[in-house]
Amino acid sequence: MHRVLVYRRKFLPRSETFIYEQLLGHQRVKPVVLTRQRPFNRKQFPYSPVYVRKAMAGLSGWLKRKKIKCLHARFGPAGLELLPYAKKAGLPLITSFHGFDATKRVRENPGYRRSLKRLFRKGKAFTVVSNHMKKRLIRLGCSGDKITLIRSGIDLRKFPMLPPQPVHDGEYRLLSVGRLTEKKGMDTLIQAFVQVHKKHPKAKLIIVGDGEKKKKLRSMIKKYKLEKQVVLKGALPHQAVQRELARCHLFVIACKTAKNGDQEGIPNVLMEAMASGRPVISTYHAGIPELVEHGESGYLVPERSPAKLGRMINHVLASAHEWPEMTARARMKVEKNHDIHQQRLKLEELYLRVMKKR
Numbered sequence: 001m002h003r004v005l006v007y008r009r010k011f012l013p014r015s016e017t018f019i020y021e022q023l024l025g026h027q028r029v030k031p032v033v034l035t036r037q038r039p040f041n042r043k044q045f046p047y048s049p050v051y052v053r054k055a056m057a058g059l060s061g062w063l064k065r066k067k068i069k070c071l072h073a074r075f076g077p078a079g080l081e082l083l084p085y086a087k088k089a090g091l092p093l094i095t096s097f098h099g100f101d102a103t104k105r106v107r108e109n110p111g112y113r114r115s116l117k118r119l120f121r122k123g124k125a126f127t128v129v130s131n132h133m134k135k136r137l138i139r140l141g142c143s144g145d146k147i148t149l150i151r152s153g154i155d156l157r158k159f160p161m162l163p164p165q166p167v168h169d170g171e172y173r174l175l176s177v178g179r180l181t182e183k184k185g186m187d188t189l190i191q192a193f194v195q196v197h198k199k200h201p202k203a204k205l206i207i208v209g210d211g212e213k214k215k216k217l218r219s220m221i222k223k224y225k226l227e228k229q230v231v232l233k234g235a236l237p238h239q240a241v242q243r244e245l246a247r248c249h250l251f252v253i254a255c256k257t258a259k260n261g262d263q264e265g266i267p268n269v270l271m272e273a274m275a276s277g278r279p280v281i282s283t284y285h286a287g288i289p290e291l292v293e294h295g296e297s298g299y300l301v302p303e304r305s306p307a308k309l310g311r312m313i314n315h316v317l318a319s320a321h322e323w324p325e326m327t328a329r330a331r332m333k334v335e336k337n338h339d340i341h342q343q344r345l346k347l348e349e350l351y352l353r354v355m356k357k358r
Contacts, residue, residue, distance in 0.1 A: 001030045003067050004351050007082055008074045011035035012045045014235060015179055018098075018129075018152040018268050019074055020045045021340045022347055029351050032066070044237065056081070060088040070094065070355050076101035077112070079119050092124035092354040096150075099286075102128075102136045104262035117141045124354045127347070129265040130287025148350050152268050153340030158242070159275035161331055164323060165249050172203040172317055175248035175278075177241055177269045178255075180211030183262050185254030185283065187213065188306050190220050190230060192254070195310030197229055200317060208244060210235040241269070242276075250316060251278045255285040256303035266291050271338045274298065274330035279323050281312055291338070297330040 011033055012020055023031045024047075033050040051066075053059065063071075063085065071086050072094045073079035079095030086093035106113045120126070120142040127150045128134045134147050165173070174193070178184035186207055193205050207217070207230065214232065221230045236244070245251070251273035255264045266287040273280050274291075280298040282288050292298035299316055301308040 001028065002069045002351070002355060004029050004031045004070045004072055005034055005063065005066075005068045006031045006072045006074065007034045007078050009036045009078055009081075011039045011050060012041055014041050014044060017238065020047070021153065021155065022150075022344055023047055025341065025344055026348050029070075029348055031072070032068070056085065059085045063089045063091060070351055072096070072351070074098070076105065076116060076119070079123060080112075080115050083119055083122055087122065092357065093122070094125045094127065094350065094354060095119060095123050096127040097133060097137060098129060099133075099265045100262045102133055102140065102263075104258065104260050106140065107261035113140070120146070124357065125350060127350070130290050132287040132290065133265065148346070150343050150346050150350070151338055152266055152271065153338045153343035154268060154271045154275060154334070155340050156275055156335060159245075159272050161275070161277045161327075162246055164277065164327075165247065167249060167320070170200055170202045172200055172250065173248045174203065174205045174250050174252055174313070175208070175244055175273075176205070176252050176254075177208040177244070178253055178267060179209050180207075180213040180217060181262075182213065182258040183255060183264060184209070184211075185256045185303070186217055187220060188254040188256065188304060188309060189252060190217060190224070190226070191306035192309035192313060193226065193230060194224050195307070196313050196317075197226060199314050203229065203317075205230045206233060206244060206248065207231065208233045208236050208241060241272075245273055245276045245278060248278060250281065250313070252281045252309075252313065253283075254301075254303075254309055255283050255288060257285065264288065270298075271334050274327070275334045275338075277327045277331060279316060279326055280330065281309070281316060283309075291333065292330075293333070297326065297333045 035052055039050050070092050071082050073082045074096050076097055126147050129152050138144050176189055196203055257263050263286045282292050283303045284300050285303050294300040299312055301312050
């Protein structure tokens with residue numbers, strides 16, 4: 001079985017389930033992980049083997065000793081790190097782009113942007129999670145022939161279609177899940193919820209996640225006197241997130257392009273909510289419209305528009321008769337395009353293809 005080295009500088013942040021899921025279940029290759037520091041979140045992401053190398057000196061020889069046949073860098077900066085070792089060891093290099101590495105980093109760091117030209121020239125293949133990101137890489141100088149679309153996927157067995165939650169006396173439960181960073185748009189959502197609260201005073205908004213915007217969000221909740229209606233739950237393990245999905249009536253995430261240019265790929269939690277049978281509202285942001293088709297598999301509003309988001313939430317809460325058909329279409333969309341087994345197979349085929357070319 002061919003051994004593929006998957007390089008992630010930190011293994012593995014809690015939000016990167018999409019990377020973990022693509023390590024599992026391969027039939028014809030064996031991914032081995034290389035990281036630069038002691039792995040963390042091991043209970044959430046049990047995997048073996050994981051090799052730790054604090055320094056990269058001597059990596060080419062080590063790759064030969066470990067019988068590695070292909071290198072796979074997760075994120076653009078990791079691809080640049082591995083490039084000289086791939087050349088020295090004569091191994092094909094695949095780099096996966098996920099979001100900030102094709103947006104924020106490019107804008108902030110002209111040296112990184114210039115270096116990407118070299119990576120695009122020398123790297124064997126590149127993967128993206130959306131057509132939106134594919135177009136972005138092409139604009140940055142990557143040949144479209146080298147790019148493979150491998151969408152983020154979820155294990156649909158873990159997210160069965162759930163029965164709708166009954167609504168008692170207007171006590172709607174809205175859920176949002178994501179890191180408390182600018183691009184997740186939790187501030188937009190809280191502002192939008194002010195409108196929702198006026199119309200549905202018993203509605204609750206549950207926000208799951210942690211991050212640098214927590215303090216700002218807390219003060220917003222206080223400012224709008226929503227302390228009893230908006231709950232910041234902090235980061236939760238995956239099973240607890242599934243329980244929150246089961247309890248909610250509506251899932252909302254108001255993603256936006258951050259001031260530094262940072263953008264999403266497509267949030268996995270949107271797929272999880274759609275697979276679970278929960279109506280979703282999100283924004284026209286990055287690759288999200290490739291997953292959520294407005295009026296077909298969910299609802300979309302422009303980025304940074306609390307007024308439009310508030311109106312849309314109120315409209316969707318008043319249109320519960322539309323939910324069964326909408327959620328059935330959403331489930332079908334996820335089954336068709338975001339089944340982890342299908343996406344993993346695409347990745348495995350890419351590994352075998354670049355190794356054969358070598």
